[in-house]
Amino acid sequence: MPILPNQRHESFAQALAKGKTADEAYALAGFKPNRGNATRLKANESIRKRVEELQGRVAKKVEVTVESLAMELEEARTLALGEKQSGAAVSATMGKAKLFGLGVEKRHLSGTVQVVTITAKHLDGLNDDELAALEAAYPVLQKLGLIGGDQGAEAEEGSADSA
Template sequence: MPILSKPKHEIIANALASGSCQAEAYRAAGYVYKPANASRLCRKPSIEARVREIISERVNSEAKAREIAMERAALTEEWIILRLKHVIDLSIRGLPVHDRNGGATGTFKPDLDAAISGLKLAAKIAGLLVHRHEIDQSGAFARMTDAELDRAFSEQLKALGLSEIPDPASRDLVN
């Protein structure tokens, strides 16, 4: 989708894609903020589609930039994961405890906060933790009826090329 034909709409789409609320996006485009007008304009399908496209473009460019930076720094996944594992192990084991004279006592004090942070990062790298972010309007599904939810789900299944679920009204209830 090319940039929007109306410059003010493109400004709103960019502001929304950057995380601004509807009021901030509406004002950024030069409009005098009126909640109903801002909501109506920000919910236009062309603007919502443009916001999704901008976010997708940014994600792709950030991934490409990360890839180039890693190549330049000669960082490989293996190197990063190996170092991360080493840091986690050191944090769990801890640093040696010294007496008043500076001599090692033979005991270690673990840094569990650092270990937990490292484990969270390792889980994120391994794909065990996923950051979820709503792209459309916040809470859009919460305002839908059951029939609207079924219809939206059905449309998404079709878009993914999966088989459609039967219409809930035509389902036979088993007693």
């Protein structure tokens, strides 16, 4: 439906399409506030059709689907390839992959990793204070059973008791 010939009616319909109440739209269109007249004008068939048309246009503009995004990305990829812009083409391809859940995100972790090699030979010559310091600095060594007391003897005693 084309623009309504009466400018006030067109303004009224546009305000209704934007979500205004009939009373608000009526006043915004330049009419003297009157609830009855606003309600009657809102019920007018040409006004209702114009509001539906305006709302339909807005709905089409904001309708974004996975399919529509995929089509846009494919158009961009095709254009980029035609212009020999490989970076843009790759970016569009990756955009499509992410859209369909196929992209793999990589995480970059930074920091330092300390590698310590300890053998039984290294531990044999340490006194109790040195072993305690080593245990405090590297708690994982205790979890691995490399330091932290003579658990082997305790384990043997426990198994002898249960036998």
